[in-house]
Amino acid sequence: MNTAPQNLASPAPAGTGELAARFAREFGGTPEGIWQAPGRVNLIGEHTDYNEGFVLPFAIDRTARVAVRVRPDSTVRLLSTYGDQGVVNARLDSLQPGSAKGWTKYPLGVMWALQQRGIEVPGIDLLLDSDVPLGAGLSSSHAIECAVISALNELTGAGLEAQDMVLATQRAENEFVGAPTGIMDQSASLRGSEGHAVFLDCRDQNARLVPFETQPADLVMLVIDTKVSHSHADGGYASRRASCELGAEVLGVKALRDVQVGDLAEASGLLDEVTFRRVRHVVTENDRVLRTVELLESEGPGAIGSLLDASHASMRDDFEISCAELDLAVDTSRASGAIGARMTGGGFGGAAVALTPVALEQAVRDAVVKAFADAGYKVPDIFTVSPAAGARRIA
Ligand code: ADP
Numbered sequence: 001m002n003t004a005p006q007n008l009a010s011p012a013p014a015g016t017g018e019l020a021a022r023f024a025r026e027f028g029g030t031p032e033g034i035w036q037a038p039g040r041v042n043l044i045g046e047h048t049d050y051n052e053g054f055v056l057p058f059a060i061d062r063t064a065r066v067a068v069r070v071r072p073d074s075t076v077r078l079l080s081t082y083g084d085q086g087v088v089n090a091r092l093d094s095l096q097p098g099s100a101k102g103w104t105k106y107p108l109g110v111m112w113a114l115q116q117r118g119i120e121v122p123g124i125d126l127l128l129d130s131d132v133p134l135g136a137g138l139s140s141s142h143a144i145e146c147a148v149i150s151a152l153n154e155l156t157g158a159g160l161e162a163q164d165m166v167l168a169t170q171r172a173e174n175e176f177v178g179a180p181t182g183i184m185d186q187s188a189s190l191r192g193s194e195g196h197a198v199f200l201d202c203r204d205q206n207a208r209l210v211p212f213e214t215q216p217a218d219l220v221m222l223v224i225d226t227k228v229s230h231s232h233a234d235g236g237y238a239s240r241r242a243s244c245e246l247g248a249e250v251l252g253v254k255a256l257r258d259v260q261v262g263d264l265a266e267a268s269g270l271l272d273e274v275t276f277r278r279v280r281h282v283v284t285e286n287d288r289v290l291r292t293v294e295l296l297e298s299e300g301p302g303a304i305g306s307l308l309d310a311s312h313a314s315m316r317d318d319f320e321i322s323c324a325e326l327d328l329a330v331d332t333s334r335a336s337g338a339i340g341a342r343m344t345g346g347g348f349g350g351a352a353v354a355l356t357p358v359a360l361e362q363a364v365r366d367a368v369v370k371a372f373a374d375a376g377y378k379v380p381d382i383f384t385v386s387p388a389a390g391a392r393r394i395a
């Protein structure tokens with residue numbers, strides 16, 4: 001069975017020269033620059049963001065790249081190397097939530113959000129090329145938005161700080177795209193740095209880089225995309241949020257961030273059984289993020305395996321957002337050599353991550369592919385990611 005590194009979720013990215021050549025063919029002339037922004041994986045800290053807690057994502061070595069040129073008018077021409085939509089035309093003076101379809105709502109949403117901040121946005125020609133897999137929980141949409149906002153920030157001379165760009169892309173996603181996302185994905189994409197994870201406090205939105213270097217530790221981070229997207233994901237998400245709000249209300253705190261692990265014994269007498277387990281996941285997960293940060297700073301990635309495992313068990317048993325495919329990916333990875341594994345992302349499908357010794361990478365890949373085949377599941381997509389640089393100009 002050959003599941004080796006060619007098992008990529010997307011084709012290799014075009015080089016900058018190739019992208020400029022394609023730009024010339026499609027739009028004529030040359031782009032003013034090429035900007036890139038990465039997707040992200042959440043290392044640990046799931047469903048803690050809307051409880052004003054902690055998350056620890058990292059920017060990955062899969063990026064969206066945009067070649068951009070300002071136009072003298074208010075026309076926007078957009079083309080992606082992915083799909084067959086061709087060039088999409090839009091007008092800057094008629095941007096409003098709900099007005100865009102397909103992938104163009106991401107770049108247009110960013111342009112709209114900048115307009116809402118009072119920034120004069122010019123018409124542009126834009127060519128997108130991305131190797132962030134779509135819909136695998138690696139935030140391909142934020143990679144696009146962060147690449148576009150980086151380009152426009154420079155081309156308009158707006159001079160936005162990273163945090164302003166985080167909030168503008170959140171507004172684009174929430175109001176223009178209509179996705180109720182927080183600040184984690186774009187914070188990782190905009191603030192990420194090679195060999196680091198981004199430790200984010202979702203209450204005050206402070207971010208700090210934490211060393212996360214897999215290579216010197218002879219480890220690789222495998223992403224196992226189960227290719228499962230469960231239909232009850234939306235309802236499940238809303239009901240988990242409602243449980244968290246109920247828990248915070250009964251416990252008399254602003255958010256579950258304010259409950260400590262030591263408070264849980266008392267909380268169990270005040271909450272119904274299900275709400276208690278939801279609360280326990282959030283409270284212990286926040287604690288695990290803090291302990292992961294401590295261990296990464298003191299000992300390195302080889303020390304965090306059991307925290308990843310505990311995070312998965314908590315999501316499976318207390319928060320109940322895993323599924324059979326994710327559990328199989330995690331259990332099989334562990335059994336075949338990963339030092340820690342967990343589902344990552346919102347749950348009910350999507351991807352798992354498995355921190356794996358380099359020497360055992362192939363064994364883990366083969367074991368997971370075999371286990372999925374034996375169970376009659378879809379063939380999973382398995383690839384490595386490493387902690388990479390955040391959004392920047394590359395040409
Ligand atoms: P995720 O962000 O987790 O990958 P989303 O559903 O939020 O999943 O975003 C996926 C959407 O992003 C796709 O449906 C598509 O509209 C857009 N997208 C991502 N990558 C590309 C690309 N290379 N070209 C065109 N659209 C893309």
Ligand code: MG
Nearest residue numbers: 139140141142
């Ligand atoms: Mg997305």
